[in-house]
Amino acid sequence: MTVPFKTCLLIDDNYIDNFVTRRVLESNKFAEQIIVRQSPMEAIELLKDGTVDPDVIFLDIRMPVMNGFEFLHEFDGLDIAKKGIRIYMLSSSLDPTDIRESADNKYITQFIHKPLTNKALEEICL
Template sequence: MTTFLIDDDSLSNYLTETLLKMEDFSSDIRTFEAADEALAELVQQPEQARVVFLDLHMPLMSGWEFLDALAPYRSRLLGNCRIYILTSSLALEDLTRSHGYDLVAGLIHKPIDSGEIRAIQAAMAPADLT
């Protein structure tokens, strides 16, 4: 399984990647500071198993724009891609809006912790994303 970290904050990416490695979350962790770069790679092989940690507030392409851009690939991504919004925003509107995207598996407030990573691992059935 491949994990994408999409956040314009390099420190946030570093901390999340370090924690994911400590928890043996994924064998392949890719970091992106621009959502459009991650999008280009993701849609090349939408059937590949991936977990995505996505920041919402980024320049050029926001997390919401990233999610909207996935719409044409939705049927090929479902079952293969889980997206977790990883945000510092405490806005209730973000949580409510995230429910409109069936690829979004959850919203996590930064910084992510070991317990949340273990909960994500536990939520993934053995047949999912392998």
């Protein structure tokens, strides 16, 4: 079986959510490399300096200091933003504003409700 993606970046401030999401990604052989960051600002720095070159990003919305939408604003200013990275907003938010803002954002491929499931990953890989 071929692995669909080379590098996946998971950005979420919640350790438990990261643990669960990482396990789902690993058990489905979603990517060769899964990089997890709890700080969106740290993730921006990794993207900016080229340390990480992801094919896919899973991004939470509600995080302290910098939320998912603020991350996307910073991401927009990076050269890597032109590469066509698939970004999935992975959130427990039920706020219609968050869902609408995700749908309207040019970088968001899809809004996915937590927890990440095998079925959601199957749909991504189609």
